[in-house]
Amino acid sequence: MGQHPQHPVDGVQGAPAGARHVPVLLPRVAELLAPALAGRPAVLVDATLGLGGHAAALLAEHPQLTLVGLDRDQQALAVAGRRLVAFADRTHLVHAVYDRIADVLADLDIVRVDGVLFDLGVSSLQLDADERGFAYSRDAELDMRMDPTTGPTAADVLNTYPVADLARILREYGEERFAGRIAAAVVRRRASAPWARSGELVDLLYAVVPAASRRTGGHPAKRTFQALRIEVNGELEALRTALPAALDALGAGGRIVVLSYHSLEDRIVKRELAERARSRTPVDLPVELPGHGAALRLLTRGGEPATPEEIADNPRAASVRLRAAERIGDAA
Known part of the structure; x- marks a missing residue:
């Protein structure tokens, strides 16, 4: 968005x-x-x-x-x-x-x-406040709430949603071609350590999204961050x-x-x-x-x-x- x-x-x-x-x-x-x-x-x-x-x-x-x-x-x-x-x-x-x-x-x-x-x-x-976690260009807590006083954070979504729900969100709200692949990688990663920081997610996306797609699709985190923000804020x-x-x-x-x-x-x-x-x-x-x-x-x-x-x-x-x-x- x-x-x-x-x-x-x-x-x-x-x-x-x-x-x-x-x-x-x-x-x-x-x-x-x-x-x-x-x-x-x-x-x-x-x-x-x-x-x-x-x-x-x-x-x-x-x-x-x-x-x-x-x-x-x-x-x-x-x-x-x-x-x-x-x-x-x-x-x-x-x-x-x-x-x-x-x-x-x-x-x-x-x-x-x-x-x-x-x-x-x-x-x-919101975008310029690093601590809000909206910008994939800066490492911060995975929050993304427009109202930071209420509701689940982006980290909560990544740490609790089943793989099918994660894939659906990425596909529908981020129009992400590699939604299934990313969702599966997110769930595998959280089994060893819970998601907390945006930089960790960006690193995973660089590893999962094929390099060839970046030439036309832009930054590999753009669509995933958009999808998470839309979900978090309804x-x-x-x-x-x-x-x-x-x-x-x-x-x-x-x-x-x-x-x-x-x-x-x-x-x-x-x-x-x-x-x-x-x-x-x-x-x-x-x-x-x-x-x-x-x-x-x-x-x-x-x-x-x-x-x-x-x-x-x-x-x-x-x-x-x-x-x-x-x-x-x-x-x-």
Whole structure:
């Protein structure tokens, strides 16, 4: 899964040295959301607040905007809170996974929102903190939890899952060709010593994944680390729940923008938006049945990539795909 590619901004306390804070595609995100937010009291849900880069720009651009910011990472919420202190009277920052959007809005007595933003993937805060274990380029504890206060770690997965389950995760979430071979090697290795460090896993992957595949598939650990992170954080299940809830909360003219960083995420987003952009009236009827028309109008043609200039400035932007849609009529 991709990261939140960002540019350096001074003065954000609590972020790791070298953390980057202005998210990828910010001008495009702002352009797509502006018609739903501009010139009136509006509510935006930033479902993946991260370090608050999108939120800060949108709050500054729209002085009547109220932000509901969610993040499962309490460290990220603290950093974002300091960054957004000038807008504190217009923000609600909530420690929650984005699949709790409906509950969060109900707790705030918000029935309809005007915009929703998902910037999926690993935040720079998480990637740049060595102790979190997300980056295969640095040896660390095998943690990978976006919320380090709860749930099993990547080490727990490697040390307890049966070989068949490990292979399935690597195949489905990492799209790893050598899933069976890697899973078997992981289980053999843990019989003599439990998994604890990312460097140990990288060494095993170098030994197991054929060298020839690296010429086209990149680093041999990339797909396995992606698969473990998705499993540890339940990312795809959360997205499948969060997207319908977010779309149901949009009022008439409300807009949603989603940034995905790998094909598994993008496929879920594409399917959900396309389904709601389709009429449910039988094709052989000459008129639209009441309540059966399309609920969304798609605002992008396919998944929009970052520009070559942006990718050159920050290679982490290379995998991003943006999709956006607008609600037609009022929410059901």
